Amino acid sequence: MEYAVQRYAATRPWAKRVGQLYVQTVQAAEARAQMKDVIKRELERAAQVFEIPQAAIVCELALAEAWGHFVRHGRVISHLEAALASALAHTRQPSNLPDTLNLPAAAFFLHVPGEGGAFVAHQPERKALLLTLVRMGFAPDGVNWLQAADQVELVRVEYPGELAAQLGGVAEEWLSLLSSVLNGLAMMTQPRLELAKAWESAAPADWVADAAHPSCAKTRQKARSQLLKSGFGEVTFCRVADLAGGEYASQGYWRRQAFGEEKANSRLVWVAPR
Template sequence: MGMQYAVQRYAATRPWARRIAQLYAQAIQAAEARAQMKDVIKRELERAAQVFDIPQSAIVTELALAEAWGHFARHGRVVSHLDASLADALAHTRQPGNLPDTLSLPADAFFLHVPCEGGAFITHQPERRALLLTLVRMGFAPDGVNWLQAADQVELVRVEYPGELAPQLKEVAAEWNGLLASVLNGLAMMTQPRLKLVREWESAAPSEWVAAVAHPSCAKTRQKARGQLLKAGFGEITFCRVEDLPAQAAYGAQGYWRRQSFGEDKAHSRLVWVAPR
């Protein structure tokens, strides 16, 4: 089975992935799971260190990925996939100066996939009005390469909303700016009424199984097909689409975000997307 998403590759390559998912899913408090997660990874890395030279940077990366993965598993393993035409339009859109006052997220932790660029594990801290972004590049955990030798890199970003973004992002390495802008634009896009969310099985899933899941009259057939898909490692993906966006457009003018005030005394504001042309 081809693995299109970084979350699939993480689950397939990290020996502790299943255990970490169980810890976060079963723990009453995420902090409790985090402490146990560190112990699990410490033991695994101590074993691996008998064979490989493990730099400190790799340990930091693996702890960050494990925590992001744990929250992802705890909140239902939701994957949101920006449609190719939307991702292209957002790549030609200036990132917002601020995130919206109110976010519209599919879950408090999920993975946002950006075609051809990579994606981000996103963890929402609503009580702090903050987002933790763990950015991963396309090609994460490549086939045929031991995960300890792959030197997978991540970038950790914390943003508060609706505060100004620029001061919060000044420490982000320049090589991550493109992916970060796409992720922030994607998060802002989730608040837009014109966005359509379509839940489908990932494209690599066998078409006959997908058809059986939607069988119009036989619940047993639907249940069996769903079980086959899940057992084979396929997942349901939420595709984010905007109608009438051209495919592979040659944009001549960048899109941007306009802040619109509303409510009593215009005390609230929202973002309005002006698409590239």
């Protein structure tokens, strides 16, 4: 399984129930309260066999909430293609995020090849992002989730404020992944970014075909519902044409460009590494 969200669904016994709670409950706060009860019961059962440290409980609650929002908003996965991920890894993260973000969903998973990824939840009314970072190798095959000792890093970022002060408490071992995630989010505002949507490769071909039916909206809606209910996600592949690739002699960076009446607004412009 390529994506951490797939491995989460396959390894956590409460994943399906938590997803249902967040989809069926109108208020996210109510879903969160019920989610905590579900996980508490499961952990109490597990504690009869394994010793569960408090850090693991905190981690699982954070993951469950991120997973719930991910399911609630359509299981959207954004995948940075390898060449773009490499270029962004050689790009200094912006000092600020853009004034306006261009995200694929209110909550989604951003996959960074070779590093891991992040559950992203957008709070537009607060102009904030909640990031739940997970490393590559999350929930390894053949290892019980209680023994895997999966770790997460929770980061809250407000925009368009300065990032440095907000990221001061992030552990050093997470900074590389966090930088790639922030660069990926900034990249989503760039006109040169190309997006291509596709369902996971394991999804049934006939359902995928129906989900793209050229003339019948009802068929498309039914097939999409079948795919989502069966746990298949729609992946948006993000790429930029004509990237040099390979080794870079100089780092990329972000340039802030003022625009609008009296230049009251600003946007980021990516200068790719060379």
